[in-house]
């Protein structure tokens with residue numbers, strides 16, 4: 261059983277690569293956002309508090325997030341491992357996770373925790389986020405630089421004019437990137453000594469990134485006999 265953590269700035273391709281990890285290793289993809297929303301909709305006192313924090317734009321406290329994640333990691337589908345996305349986000353969360361895996365968890369890792377750090381140079385990333393367009397009709401995502409539609413500015417499927425999301429606006433992007441770096445570099449440092457840190461260049465084409473990621477992870481995980489071919493794109 262091997263847990264995989266995904267670290268990387270917004271736009272580094274974590275979502276796409278997470279799907280491919282699920283397909284290859286047959287382990288669940290756990291996002292903290294999904295877990296918190298699940299508790300929120302449960303109607304429990306804790307759910308009400310979490311909902312309040314999220315809607316106020318407050319950070320849910322580390323102790324609460326850790327408790328929620330800890331509970332989720334005890335479910336039977338985590339027996340063979342899992343992909344953690346969006347957690348840990350702070351050093352205290354990272355320290356908690358290492359302690360939990362060694363002492364509290366029902367399913368303990370056979371080896372070091374694998375941390376995939378998708379890196380993308382600032383300029384590439386900026387360009388990539390700036391180029392993002394989506395179709396308001398069908399929700400399909402395009403990118404002027406990496407995944408352009410056949411006809412500029414128009415959805416391939418339904419010919420609707422593509423739009424840019426508000427948080428893909430240049431000033432918002434710059435702010436998000438620097439906030440992310442400030443928060444993530446200490447985690448990268450931490451996992452250099454408390455895990456198997458795999459630095460993967462996320463600026464390459466999506467398929468190349470997946471190949472490099474699998475080649476780096478395979479030695480730590482027994483790949484099922486008949487892996488399905490990677491989905492999408």
Ligand SMILES: [Zn+2]
Nearest residue numbers: 395398415418
């Ligand atoms: Zn469309």
